[in-house]
Amino acid sequence: MKDPMLVVKNLKVSYKLKDRVVRAVRGVSFKLVEGQSLCIVGESGCGKSTLGYAISVSLPPNAVIEEGEILVNGVNILKTDPVTVRGKLVSLIPQDVGAALSPLNTIGEVFADVLGSIGGGRDSSLKVASDILKSLGFSDPQRILKSYPHELSGGMLQRVLIALAISLNPKVIIADEPTSMVDASLRREVVDLINTIRYNYSVTTIIITHDIAIAPSLCDITAVMYAGKIVEIGPSKSLIEKPLHPYTKMLSKSIPRIMKLVELKPIPGLPPDLGSPIKGCPFAPRCPDVVGDLCYNVEPEEYRAGGRSVYCHLYGGASHDTISA
Amino acid sequence: MTRYLLEALNVSVYYALKRGLLGGAIYDVKALDDVTLRIEEGESLGIVGESGSGKSTLAKCFAGLIKPASGKIMYKGRDIYSLKGEDYREYRRSVQIVFQNPHTSLNPMMRVRDTLKDVLKASGKWGKDGERKLAELMKAVGLREDILNMYPMELSGGQAQRVAIARALAVEPKVLILDEPTSALDVSVQAQILELLKSLKKTYGLTYVFISHDIAVVRYMSDRIVVMHKGKIVEEGPSSDIIENPKHEYTRSLIRDLIKLYAHIEEIST
Ligand SMILES: Nc1ncnc2c1ncn2[C@@H]1O[C@H](COP(=O)(O)OP(=O)(O)O)[C@@H](O)[C@H]1O
Ligand SMILES: Nc1ncnc2c1ncn2[C@@H]1O[C@H](COP(=O)(O)OP(=O)(O)O)[C@@H](O)[C@H]1O
Ligand SMILES: [Mg+2]
Ligand SMILES: [Mg+2]
Numbered sequence: 001m002k003d004p005m006l007v008v009k010n011l012k013v014s015y016k017l018k019d020r021v022v023r024a025v026r027g028v029s030f031k032l033v034e035g036q037s038l039c040i041v042g043e044s045g046c047g048k049s050t051l052g053y054a055i056s057v058s059l060p061p062n063a064v065i066e067e068g069e070i071l072v073n074g075v076n077i078l079k080t081d082p083v084t085v086r087g088k089l090v091s092l093i094p095q096d097v098g099a100a101l102s103p104l105n106t107i108g109e110v111f112a113d114v115l116g117s118i119g120g121g122r123d124s125s126l127k128v129a130s131d132i133l134k135s136l137g138f139s140d141p142q143r144i145l146k147s148y149p150h151e152l153s154g155g156m157l158q159r160v161l162i163a164l165a166i167s168l169n170p171k172v173i174i175a176d177e178p179t180s181m182v183d184a185s186l187r188r189e190v191v192d193l194i195n196t197i198r199y200n201y202s203v204t205t206i207i208i209t210h211d212i213a214i215a216p217s218l219c220d221i222t223a224v225m226y227a228g229k230i231v232e233i234g235p236s237k238s239l240i241e242k243p244l245h246p247y248t249k250m251l252s253k254s255i256p257r258i259m260k261l262v263e264l265k266p267i268p269g270l271p272p273d274l275g276s277p278i279k280g281c282p283f284a285p286r287c288p289d290v291v292g293d294l295c296y297n298v299e300p301e302e303y304r305a306g307g308r309s310v311y312c313h314l315y316g317g318a319s320h321d322t323i324s325a
Numbered sequence: 326m327t328r329y330l331l332e333a334l335n336v337s338v339y340y341a342l343k344r345g346l347l348g349g350a351i352y353d354v355k356a357l358d359d360v361t362l363r364i365e366e367g368e369s370l371g372i373v374g375e376s377g378s379g380k381s382t383l384a385k386c387f388a389g390l391i392k393p394a395s396g397k398i399m400y401k402g403r404d405i406y407s408l409k410g411e412d413y414r415e416y417r418r419s420v421q422i423v424f425q426n427p428h429t430s431l432n433p434m435m436r437v438r439d440t441l442k443d444v445l446k447a448s449g450k451w452g453k454d455g456e457r458k459l460a461e462l463m464k465a466v467g468l469r470e471d472i473l474n475m476y477p478m479e480l481s482g483g484q485a486q487r488v489a490i491a492r493a494l495a496v497e498p499k500v501l502i503l504d505e506p507t508s509a510l511d512v513s514v515q516a517q518i519l520e521l522l523k524s525l526k527k528t529y530g531l532t533y534v535f536i537s538h539d540i541a542v543v544r545y546m547s548d549r550i551v552v553m554h555k556g557k558i559v560e561e562g563p564s565s566d567i568i569e570n571p572k573h574e575y576t577r578s579l580i581r582d583l584i585k586l587y588a589h590i591e592e593i594s595t
Contacts, residue, residue: 043513180511181508181509183375183538184375184539184540184579184582185376185578185582186375186376187586188585210511210512211511212512213512213586213587217585217587236589240590240593241589241592241593250513251513252590253516254513254515255587256539256545257541257587258540258568258580258583258587258591259584259591260591261545261565264516264519264520264545265516266513266516266519267516267517270481
């Protein structure tokens, strides 16, 4: 077994507001080895972005890490100067690509700035940038380097941001909803691009998405997040094909299929407000398979089988062969 | 009397586009190129195409928000630009449009109650039973009544889109033009809104023009699909024909891309 490249241990992150505390990440743990990729899926408001910001040390000022550890290549990044972590160990590709770059600088200036931070001169920086852009499918990198962000299409900007994210050879890259606001035709391109960097740069990747159906084409492993916690995690293909947690099952039934007309079964209601205390299983109020009071009162523990972990009372006391994943 | 409720006849639309910071050359973008499309009362028509293919421009032409450079938009067989007085008001009331981003299409300074009240008043439907109408509208779109007292900013994306739908329904329209109503929402909220729209269609006998870049969503919502590419209609037909037997290469590529991305979920038995 290889040493893990990324270890997240019992991570808890809160936002402090004037009158209350929002517990956005309530105890998340997982490990990834070099080159492995993880999809984090779930509805809006479940803490996916907060988890991504924490791992890329880019949380907003009102966020507090209450507990936990994040190790990248053995380095505890929560106890390290963020300047030596951001971009160098972990890079974040933000959700809003339009707002990610200053309108006043050319793409070349941005690259020179980023690569300059590790001591690269301007010319060598531009050479490196041009090589990366070329490897990501830009036929004329020189023109891109001379462009301002507004002169590029959304798809091109996304490509540039991915190039920037890998430019300092980080160990871990996190992309927040890279396929969400792009149209279906462009989505295919973005997925191919992410897979290119996964394989060509053997970087460990985390992809955040609300779209569980896209997970197998992007990542080896999928973690389903609900109310600030992982409720199910395992190899992407088997998790989609044989979901165990009722939440995972219902997420899959929310997605229209193309070849077969299958009636959608939306999950009723909304995820819980993370600013209020949560008792028992957070999914219980929306769950079709509630097993009595247990679900409302006791938080489910981890049950493991076949490389899968699931947190649900349905599997309470289940032996390894009853939940074969 | 025609059996078509709405028609676009040989419609072309151009946008003047300025290039370069200091003006520079002026190009015309041909957003719609000789488009003809007829919509029957009671049908669910889907329009699919990539971003920039002209879907929103066509939607706005149908809703009377953009006047075509050439061609005609017909409502019940009459050119909408020849309608006067009550006929024109009836057309504007009967054809309602719901946009992608409810947070920008709702007035941020107005409580939900006032947004809906204004629309009812403007169409002469606000009377003694006004409050009851508001309660019915909220119920129809699956929202609690206390949301009437909130501002759009306090609502989730799905709740705000339900308010936008309620506003469109308030004037008792015949046609809803739904321009990417779920593209900004997460998949589970999308499923809720799609099911809501299906049930509203049945309850009120509405005609739908449902627009999306996602051909799976369009298929789910429509009896008939129109595929747009670069301002033209490249293929149209019953939904199942378009999906199972696409004729145009562009339609095939739309389907192929989705199947490739969603292979695993496509294969799950139900
Ligand atoms: N800067 C912030 N200040 C306060 N609360 C926040 C902030 N960012 C996110 N939250 C809250 O934290 C919770 C988790 O949000 P987020 O991590 O964005 O979830 P997701 O990415 O799954 O939609 C939500 O309740 C959200 O409202
Ligand atoms: N207000 C506008 N000014 C200039 N060009 C526009 C404007 N609105 C749309 N366009 C252009 O017209 C074409 C069609 O756009 P649109 O109807 O919005 O397509 P879609 O809704 O399919 O994405 C695109 O090339 C777009 O860039
Ligand atoms: Mg998010
Ligand atoms: Mg549009």
